[in-house]
Amino acid sequence: MSAVAAMAGELSCGKQASELTPITARIRSGTTACGSLLSSSGADHSSWLAELVLVMLTRKLWIRIHELTYHRFGAGPPILIIIFRWCLPETNTFLVIKAEREAKAAHAAKHIESDKPRSRSAHLKVFGREAGHAIKMNWVLLAYMVVLLTGLHSISHGSTDLYPTFLKNQAGMSPTQTTVITAVGQIGSVIGSTLLGYLSTYFGRRLVMMIGCVFGGAIVPAYIIPRNMSLVATAFFQQFFVQGIFGPIPIHQIELSPPALRSLTVGLTNQLGNLASSASATIESTIGEEFPLPPTETGVERFDYGKVIGKFFQVYTS
Numbered sequence: 001m002s003a004v005a006a007m008a009g010e011l012s013c014g015k016q017a018s019e020l021t022p023i024t025a026r027i028r029s030g031t032t033a034c035g036s037l038l039s040s041s042g043a044d045h046s047s048w049l050a051e052l053v054l055v056m057l058t059r060k061l062w063i064r065i066h067e068l069t070y071h072r073f074g075a076g077p078p079i080l081i082i083i084f085r086w087c088l089p090e091t092n093t094f095l096v097i098k099a100e101r102e103a104k105a106a107h108a109a110k111h112i113e114s115d116k117p118r119s120r121s122a123h124l125k126v127f128g129r130e131a132g133h134a135i136k137m138n139w140v141l142l143a144y145m146v147v148l149l150t151g152l153h154s155i156s157h158g159s160t161d162l163y164p165t166f167l168k169n170q171a172g173m174s175p176t177q178t179t180v181i182t183a184v185g186q187i188g189s190v191i192g193s194t195l196l197g198y199l200s201t202y203f204g205r206r207l208v209m210m211i212g213c214v215f216g217g218a219i220v221p222a223y224i225i226p227r228n229m230s231l232v233a234t235a236f237f238q239q240f241f242v243q244g245i246f247g248p249i250p251i252h253q254i255e256l257s258p259p260a261l262r263s264l265t266v267g268l269t270n271q272l273g274n275l276a277s278s279a280s281a282t283i284e285s286t287i288g289e290e291f292p293l294p295p296t297e298t299g300v301e302r303f304d305y306g307k308v309i310g311k312f313f314q315v316y317t318s
Contacts, residue, residue, distance in 0.1 A: 097259070134258035141256060142269060149273025151316055152209075152245055155216070157280035158312040159223075159242050160185075162288075163235075166305040170293065171227050185235035189243030197247025205248040205255075213317040216241035220313050224306035284308045 090098075135142070164182055167173040173181065192212075200208040219241065222234040250266075257265035284305065291304035 130260040131264075134260045138258050142265065145253065145256060145265070145269040146272045146276070149249075149270050150276040151273075152249065153274050153277035154280050154316045155213075155242055155245065155313065157277055158284065158309060158316060159216075159238060161281035162284050162305045162309060166224070166309065167231070169296070169300065169302045170304065170306055171231065173231075177229065181229075181231050181235050184232050185239040188236035188238070188240035192240030192242070192244030193247040195247070196241075196244030197251075200248035200251075205252040208248050209245050212241045212245035212247075216245070217314055217317040220310050224310050280312070284312055287312075 163185075164178050167178045167181060168175070196208050196212055216238060219234060219238050223231070223238045226234065253266045253269065254262065285303075288303035288305045288308045291307055293302040293304055295301055
């Protein structure tokens with residue numbers, strides 16, 4: 001999945017459509033958030049869309065349909081992507097890079113004027129030399145991209161992973177209310193990532209990301225203090241700015257990446273940042289144990305996750 005995401009990012013933002021790059025990059029960011037919207041979890045970690053459609057069914061039938069829906073959601077899209085991509089030609093950028101590598105391999109093997117087929121090993125040697133040179137010349141830049149993605153993924157995980165738990169156990173929301181607030185927040189992320197990403201074309205990538213961090217941090221009190229359905233609005237605007245920070249990221253990565261390692265750099269730095277931030281929920285839950293709350297009437301332990309989410313968010317946005 002990571003490899004597909006990396007190549008999809010390069011495909012949507014590459015030089016093959018430079019005049020459409022500002023638009024395609026924004027659409028790519030928005031579709032990522034849209035995928036999160038369709039699979040956003042409520043009280044029982046089920047798809048909110050399926051829950052709203054099937055909520056009137058009996059519990060036994062719902063469990064069976066939920067199992068089928070889960071597997072179809074997991075297996076269906078890759079098949080459609082394979083069919084869709086199979087019918088499309090390779091991009092101009094890839095064809096140009098491939099032709100350049102073949103020419104270098106032919107020159108190195110002294111087969112420029114020969115009709116003999118080039119060996120695959122010659123092409124791999126050319127790629128290896130290009131990749132080694134690109135890493136040697138850009139290792140500081142690659143480290144910067146990993147650190148940047150680590151911080152951004154930590155902001156995203158820190159504001160969303162434990163939020164449904166906070167809504168249920170601390171804010172006293174029902175399962176339906178939790179699902180609604182979560183889904184509305186994801187709608188905000190779709191709009192924010194698309195809009196702020198597009199604005200970064202005019203105001204700069206770094207400036208837009210910093211603005212998203214400032215406004216996202218300013219909304220944190222309204223994101224964790226209320227105990228009513230006004231959280232719908234604050235969740236919308238919080239995710240608007242949190243995921244809006246990611247709006248400029250696809251094209252920003254493309255612009256910073258060495259041409260020889262474009263797809264590799266985009267995917268690798270993104271996944272390394274995601275890996276480094278993957279423990280965010282565990283860190284938050286561990287810190288939350290330091291702030292216990294009175295248990296519920298049924299004896300369920302509660303912790304002040306709202307305070308932890310606020311502190312965690314403020315640390316990474318600063």
